[in-house]
Amino acid sequence: MSQTLKAIQPLKAVRGTRDLLPPETELWNHIDATARRVFARYNFGEIRTPIFEDTQLFARGVGEETDIVSKEMYTWEDKARAQSEKAQSLTLRPENTAGVVRACIEHKLGEQGLLQKLYYIGPQFRRERPQKGRYRQFFQIGAEVIGPPSAGSESPLRDAEVLEMLATLLDELGITGWRLLINSVGTPQDRPRYIATLRSALQPVVGQMCADCQRRAETNPLRVLDCKHPEDQPIIATLPRIWDSLDEESRAHFEQVCEALDACGVPYEHDHRLVRGLDYYTRTTFEFQHGGLGAQNALLGGGRYDGLSEAIGGPRAPGIGFAIGEDRLVLTLQAQAETARADRADAYIAPMGEARNAMALGLARELRAAGLRVELGDGSFRLKKSFEIADKLARKIAILGEDEAASRILTVKDFATGEQMKVPWAELKAHLLPH
RNA sequence: GCGGCUAUAGUUCAGCGGCAGAACGCCUGACUGUGGCUCAGGAUGUCGUGGGUUCGAUCCCCACUAGCCGCCCCA
Numbered sequence: 186m187s188q189t190l191k192a193i194q195p196l197k198a199v200r201g202t203r204d205l206l207p208p209e210t211e212l213w214n215h216i217d218a219t220a221r222r223v224f225a226r227y228n229f230g231e232i233r234t235p236i237f238e239d240t241q242l243f244a245r246g247v248g249e250e251t252d253i254v255s256k257e258m259y260t261w262e263d264k265a266r267a268q269s270e271k272a273q274s275l276t277l278r279p280e281n282t283a284g285v286v287r288a289c290i291e292h293k294l295g296e297q298g299l300l301q302k303l304y305y306i307g308p309q310f311r312r313e314r315p316q317k318g319r320y321r322q323f324f325q326i327g328a329e330v331i332g333p334p335s336a337g338s339e340s341p342l343r344d345a346e347v348l349e350m351l352a353t354l355l356d357e358l359g360i361t362g363w364r365l366l367i368n369s370v371g372t373p374q375d376r377p378r379y380i381a382t383l384r385s386a387l388q389p390v391v392g393q394m395c396a397d398c399q400r401r402a403e404t405n406p407l408r409v410l411d412c413k414h415p416e417d418q419p420i421i422a423t424l425p426r427i428w429d430s431l432d433e434e435s436r437a438h439f440e441q442v443c444e445a446l447d448a449c450g451v452p453y454e455h456d457h458r459l460v461r462g463l464d465y466y467t468r469t470t471f472e473f474q475h476g477g478l479g480a481q482n483a484l485l486g487g488g489r490y491d492g493l494s495e496a497i498g499g500p501r502a503p504g505i506g507f508a509i510g511e512d513r514l515v516l517t518l519q520a521q522a523e524t525a526r527a528d529r530a531d532a533y534i535a536p537m538g539e540a541r542n543a544m545a546l547g548l549a550r551e552l553r554a555a556g557l558r559v560e561l562g563d564g565s566f567r568l569k570k571s572f573e574i575a576d577k578l579a580r581k582i583a584i585l586g587e588d589e590a591a592s593r594i595l596t597v598k599d600f601a602t603g604e605q606m607k608v609p610w611a612e613l614k615a616h617l618l619p620h
Numbered sequence: 621g622c623g624g625c626u627a628u629a630g631u632u633c634a635g636c637g638g639c640a641g642a643a644c645g646c647c648u649g650a651c652u653g654u655g656g657c658u659c660a661g662g663a664u665g666u667c668g669u670g671g672g673u674u675c676g677a678u679c680c681c682c683a684c685u686a687g688c689c690g691c692c693c694c695a
Contacts, residue, residue, distance in 0.1 A: 194669075200686070252693045256621070280695085309695080314621075317688065318695085325695060397691075408692085461694080472695095479689075486695060510695030537653065572655035586653065600655070 201313070201321025212515055213324075216358060217306055220326050220509075223354045224304045227346070229328055232303040234284035240274040246283030246497045248464025253279045257311040277310035282465075282490065282506055283497065285329050290499035300336040300343075304328035306511075317516070318481035324511035327487075331494070331504030338503045341438050344469045344489060345445030347505055351473060351485065352451045354509075360475065360517055363484060365452065367471040368459040369439040371431040373492060379430035379460075380406055386425050394420060410458035426457040435468055442469055465490040469505065477520050478513055485509035530558040532597075532617045533575035537586035539564040545585050548610070555614045576600050581617060583608075 198204055205213060221231070240260050247254050259277040278284055285303055288294070294301045306326045313319060330347060332338040348365065355363050370376055383406045391402045394409070394417050401408040410421060428436070446453050459470055470488035478484070487507025494502035532552065536545035542564045549561045560578050562571050568584070575582040584596040595613060598605040608616045 197686080257693080311694080313693075314691095315687080316690090319693095323695065327695090401692095405692090463694090480691090481695075483695060508695055513695065535653095568653045569651080569655075571653095574655090576655045582655080584653075588653095596653085598654075603656090605654080 199321075201315040203320065209515070209519075212518060213511070216511060216514055216518070217326070219358050220304070220306065220354060223350065223357060224328060227302070227350050229302040229304045232285055232288060232305050233307070234278075234281065234288050234305065236308065237275050237277050238284055238287070240276040242283050242287055242497060243276055243279060246286065246465065246493060247280065251464055253311060253463070257313055259310050259312055279311045280309055280463075280508060281305050281307065281325060281327055282329060282493070282508070285327075285506075286331065286490075286493050286499065286502070286504070287497060289331055289502065290494060290497065295332045295336070295500065295502050298333060298336055300330060300332040300338055302328070302330050316479070316481065318478050318510070318513045320512060325508040326511050326514075327506060327508035329504055329506035331502050331506070333500070333502060338505075339491065341441035341469075342445055344442045344505050345449070345451075347487075347507065348442075348446060348453070348471060349449050349451050351507060351509075355473065355484075358514065358518065359521070360484070360514070361521065362475060364454065364474045365471065366456040366459050366474060367442070367453050367469065368427070368456050369431060369435055369468050370427060370460055370466055370470050370488075371435040372467060375427070375430050375432060375435065376460075379425075379427045382425050382430060383407070383409075390420050390423075407460045410460060421458075427460055428457060438468055465493040465496065467491045471507070475513075475517050478516060481510075481513060483510070484513050484517065530560045530579040531581065531619060532557060533560045533562060533571070533579035533582045535562045535566070535568065535571035535575060535582055535584050536564040537568065537584065541585050541587075541590060544590055548583075548585065548613075552614060552617065557614065557617055580619070583613065583617070 224231075240258070243254055243258060249255065258279050261275060263273045263275045265272045285305065289301055289303075304327065307324065308322050309325050310322055312321055315321060328347070328350075330338065330343050337343065348367070352365065371379075384402070387402045387406060387409065391399055394402075395412065395414045398409050398412050398414070398417055401412070410424070412418075412421060431439075443453070443455070453471075459472060461470070466488040468489045468491065470486075472486045473484045474482045475484045476482065485507055487505070489503070489505040491503035493504065494500060534545050534549055534552075536542050545561060545564070549559045552559045560575070562574065566574070571584075572582060580600060582598050582600070584598075586596070589595045593610040594607050595610060596605065597608045597613075597616060
């Protein structure tokens with residue numbers, strides 16, 4: 186038998202997915218915990234919806250024509266297992282709002298007449314070209330406020346409260362330099378009217394614009410507003426604004442959102458160009474931006490979706506929500522943290538000689554039971570090696586050699602001060618506590 | 621999905637059609653139970669994968685894969 190010379194090709198995480206490893210996972214947990222804490226103060230409860238749903242939910246909810254639905258979904262035909270069962274088209278959720286609204290309808294959550302305030306944390310899936318801050322499996326932290334109009338779900342106060350909560354969350358996470366952009370896209374009737382107005386306004390001037398804009402003017406005129414070419418800016422400034430296509434009610438609604446934000450001191454900018462969004466957005470749309478994320482400068486986005494519930498077969502249940510790109514939050518925080526100083530264990534126990542191993546485990550068990558974070562070495566290590574490892578992992582080293590085992594008085598050295606002392610076994614717990 | 625750039629040691633990156641390199645990290649010793657600083661020594665590796673050109677390819681060419689940047693779109 187001849188050996189196969191070619192090594193087996195190791196499998197890798199699939200494109201656009203990745204492993205999150207320590208110590209980065211600690212940051213993720215910190216973000217999750219902070220979000221949960223803040224949401225709890227605003228009386229939100231957690232919802233966990235399935236990671237895959239009937240494809241129809243997204244087709245009807247998010248919109249058949251959106252890029253997400255038309256080309257970015259992971260969809261498959263679930264096999265029928267029995268004669269009576271028919272194959273069903275399923276899709277990994279590309280976003281979570283539709284799932285939450287579906288759950289609200291399914292469990293008749295709105296029918297107690299109360300506002301539903303729900304948050305979620307979890308993976309979403311879109312088959313896009315991966316980039317920094319853009320992955321095929323990515324994580325969103327989101328929340329929705331939804332309910333019957335009688336519960337006040339349409340009130341601009343809800344919009345403002347959600348935005349104020351987000352400002353609080355970003356501040357508590359220590360994100361500095363964020364910008365809040367808000368706008369109103371009006372009712373489902375306003376937007377097509379505006380697009381028509383925009384098209385005719387572009388007609389005479391589009392010839393002087395960049396090649397991208399000439400293409401956009403045909404395919405998606407709203408995108409012209411986002412053009413970054415400096416030469417195009419004077420022209421863009423002259424284009425009609427969606428504000429002028431809004432009805433009186435939508436304008437009043439928006440003005441009340443701004444008023445409430447002013448009252449609580451949340452800074453924002455009314456960005457007339459923020460007209461993007463999924464099909465279900467109505468009235469308020471918003472985005473928190475942060476530099477340093479390249480083309481993916483949106484840290485989170487959201488808006489009002491007054492017609493979504495009805496679009497997927499539910500009762501009238503206006504709502505507002507947002508989704509935070511957790512991957513982007515992590516990138517931002519990592520860029521901000523100059524020295525992400527890995528925190529150390531409280532103690533490293535260095536048994537001297539394998540005969541001391543058993544006793545060392547007993548000591549570690551005792552200290553860990555007291556809540557201390559303990560790294561346990563090995564008796565086969567030379568003391569020098571123990572020191573080298575301990576200096577990387579722990580604040581202090583506790584040496585358990587023959588003398589120490591006999592006298593039950595350990596040698597403890599503090600790496601920060603270089604101070605070394607003898608500490609009786611019984612006093613170790615107190616001695617090793619971080620101060 | 622389209623366009624561009626990139627892929628070499630654990631990491632960050634040099635390099636050249638003919639022996640595979642640096643820094644940091646790692647290992648050993650100076651120092652029998654004392655880390656950090658210093659000094660001496662040592663090991664790094666299918667040069668992303670597959671094919672082609674060539675006497676010879678890590679280098680040139682093609683394809684694929686992955687990452688990054690931009691487009692599209694979005695968190």
